[in-house]
Amino acid sequence: MDLSFFTTLKPGWLNTWILSLGALLVQFVWMALFREGGRRAVDTSWYTAKDKINASVSTSLQILLILLSIFVPFKWGTAWFTVGIIVFSVSLLASIYAYHSYAAGEPGKTIRGGLYRRSRNPMYFFFFLSMFGLCIASASLWMLLVMVPFAISTHLTVLGEERYCAETYGEEYLRYKANTPRYFLFF
Numbered sequence: 001m002d003l004s005f006f007t008t009l010k011p012g013w014l015n016t017w018i019l020s021l022g023a024l025l026v027q028f029v030w031m032a033l034f035r036e037g038g039r040r041a042v043d044t045s046w047y048t049a050k051d052k053i054n055a056s057v058s059t060s061l062q063i064l065l066i067l068l069s070i071f072v073p074f075k076w077g078t079a080w081f082t083v084g085i086i087v088f089s090v091s092l093l094a095s096i097y098a099y100h101s102y103a104a105g106e107p108g109k110t111i112r113g114g115l116y117r118r119s120r121n122p123m124y125f126f127f128f129l130s131m132f133g134l135c136i137a138s139a140s141l142w143m144l145l146v147m148v149p150f151a152i153s154t155h156l157t158v159l160g161e162e163r164y165c166a167e168t169y170g171e172e173y174l175r176y177k178a179n180t181p182r183y184f185l186f187f
Contacts, residue, residue, distance in 0.1 A: 009142060011072040016134045016143070017069040023092055023130045025065060030099040037103030040165035041123075046168075051160035058157050061150035065131055065143065072140045084137025098122035110165065110173045112180075119184045120177065121158050128154060158182065 031038030048057065075081045094115065101114025102123060115122035128151060135143040162182075165173045 008073060008140075010073055011071050012073055014074065015070060015139050016072045016074060016140075017066065019088060020066050020069040020131060020134055023088075023127060024062075026092065026099070027127070028096060030103065034099075034103035036107060037099075037105070040107060046164050048160065051157065054153055054156040054160060058150065058153040061146055061153060062169070064145050068142060068146060069134065070136045072134075074137050075139045078139070080139040081137045084133045084135070084139075086133070087136060088130050088133030091126045091133055095123065095126040095130060098126055110169045112176060112178045115161065117180070120162065120182050121178050122184075124154055124158055125183045126132060133175055155165065 031041065043124075044052070044055065074084075098115045101116050102111055104113055105111030105116070115126075119125055128147075131143075132147060135147055162177065166177070
């Protein structure tokens with residue numbers, strides 16, 4: 001099997017960076033439109049030293065994915081492209097809904113509305129899935145190699161956030177946690 005199909009790196013205007021940047025911009029637009037929810041989402045004042053490391057690694061790998069996407073062309077006209085764009089598009093729409101669900105949540109309470117009824121972490125889940133869709137659409141082994149440690153470091157960040165939520169919201173969050181999977185059907 002010729003692996004060069006999976007590992008092509010070539011800068012271009014129509015590469016995956018267009019959509020990966022779009023997925024990232026959704027986060028910033030959401031924070032600008034829903035300032036209170038945006039402030040809550042980026043509050044890291046409670047991070048432990050370990051949480052700071054995990055979040056820094058996750059953020060660094062997210063930036064690396066965006067930068068790498070400048071050099072990763074789509075596999076136009078292939079099944080890879082079609083499947084990947086479908087995964088990306090559905091995930092991007094679900095991300096927007098997850099951001100809205102978070103913004104609509106009452107400050108100081110466990111967020112349970114919208115997609116948070118089905119997942120404790122839909123914003124993380126769907127951002128990751130949208131980036132994975134781009135990985136598929138480009139059939140890029142390079143992106144996949146960054147996606148794996150990105151998923152691990154983001155999961156470790158989520159574990160820290162869930163610890164914080166349990167400490168902050170107590171029994172209310174623990175009941176929610178017992179009845180709602182972390183990543184939809186997983187965990």
